[in-house]
Amino acid sequence: MGNFDAFEIKMNAAGVSDAAIRTFRRNYEALLRDETGMISEDSINPAQGLVSFEDIASKGETDADLLSQAVVIKLNGGLGTGMGLQGPKSLLSVRDGVNFLDLMVRQILDLRQKSGTDVRLLLMN
Known part of the structure; x- marks a missing residue:
């Protein structure tokens, strides 16, 4: 060929x-x-038979056990040179001196506190 x-x-x-x-x-x-x-x-069809989030009953211990095995994967963006920045986009200030990276970490810490599990965070650069 x-x-x-x-x-x-x-x-x-x-x-x-x-x-x-x-x-x-x-x-x-x-x-x-x-x-x-x-x-x-044209060749793509909608998914059938999906259970809605509201219909899933929380199982407490089971949820925590599954969550302890999970990894939250976040795309960490890249350099902001295309936007005229001098550093990574994740260091852009969102508000009140908090940047995107701070926000991601705060979300994970909050999830850990609420779930009582050690949820892991993986940043993809």
């Missing part, structure tokens, strides 16, 4: 790993098949 040999020769000469070459080959072949990775909106 296509002429991948030229790409492979150049990548081998540049010391690219076999795993990276295989990944590039797979993506290259998908491109040749006109695969875009896009899912057309």
